[in-house]
Amino acid sequence: DAGITQSPRHKVTETGTPVTLRCHQTENHRYMYWYRQDPGHGLRLIHYSYGVKDTDKGEVSDGYSVSRSKTEDFLLTLESATSSQTSVYFCATRLGDYGYTFGSGTRLTVV
Amino acid sequence: SQQGEEDPQALSIQEGENATMNCSYKTSINNLQWYRQNSGRGLVHLILIRSNEREKHSGRLRVTLDTSKKSSSLLITASRAADTASYFCADTGGGNKLTFGTGTQLKVEL
Numbered sequence: 675d676a677g678i679t680q681s682p683r684h685k686v687t688e689t690g691t692p693v694t695l696r697c698h699q700t701e702n703h704r705y706m707y708w709y710r711q712d713p714g715h716g717l718r719l720i721h722y723s724y725g726v727k728d729t730d731k732g733e734v735s736d737g738y739s740v741s742r743s744k745t746e747d748f749l750l751t752l753e754s755a756t757s758s759q760t761s762v763y764f765c766a767t768r769l770g771d772y773g774y775t776f777g778s779g780t781r782l783t784v785v
Numbered sequence: 786s787q788q789g790e791e792d793p794q795a796l797s798i799q800e801g802e803n804a805t806m807n808c809s810y811k812t813s814i815n816n817l818q819w820y821r822q823n824s825g826r827g828l829v830h831l832i833l834i835r836s837n838e839r840e841k842h843s844g845r846l847r848v849t850l851d852t853s854k855k856s857s858s859l860l861i862t863a864s865r866a867a868d869t870a871s872y873f874c875a876d877t878g879g880g881n882k883l884t885f886g887t888g889t890q891l892k893v894e895l
Contacts, residue, residue: 705881716788716873717828717885724881732882764827766883773818773830774875774883 678777697765789886808874
């Protein structure tokens with residue numbers, strides 16, 4: 675979607691290294707979300723933000739941290755990457771009660 | 786948190802046929818949404834139906850909601866090859882977290 679940019683699009687990293695994924699939006703939406711998508715599990719919420727410096731945990735938050743210092747940027751950090759964190763990560767934003775807008779995803783491989 | 790369950794997991798039909806997929810939750814539904822995901826891409830919002838609505842249409846899409854059964858269905862009429870994708874239901878349960886179903890993989894063959 676043109677309003678959300680995720681970077682990088684692909685990344686291969688080694689076990690134990692820190693990794694930061696970036697989500698940038700141009701829609702000025704208050705809510706931002708990080709999901710991971712894995713076969714057999716669908717999309718699962720990692721963390722979300724309801725404003726600058728306001729964040730909360732989702733259902734699979736262990737091993738992940740987030741930060742939001744500006745409305746437009748929401749960062750997801752894997753403090754010490756593990757193979758179980760190999761996944762496709764999606765960022766999303768929401769405006770009011772309408773549908774969410776998703777980014778194109780980041781494919782992360784931890785070797 | 787709850788996850789929606791969808792069935793069938795996979796569906797293969799011929800172009801021109803209708804496709805129906807179902808979604809159910811264990812807890813109450815608030816703003817039930819349907820999304821489409823093409824292979825390797827992000828999810829695209831298709832339609833939202835609120836808990837006080839029973840049916841909603843958008844082009845070739847028809848969504849129904851039964852709050853007593855905590856279930857919804859998505860009907861795609863006159864399917865096209867371009868409809869080949871995975872379809873997900875999702876609901877917030879009244880909060881700020883959107884919880885997704887497990888998805889239905891639809892394949893429309895020429």
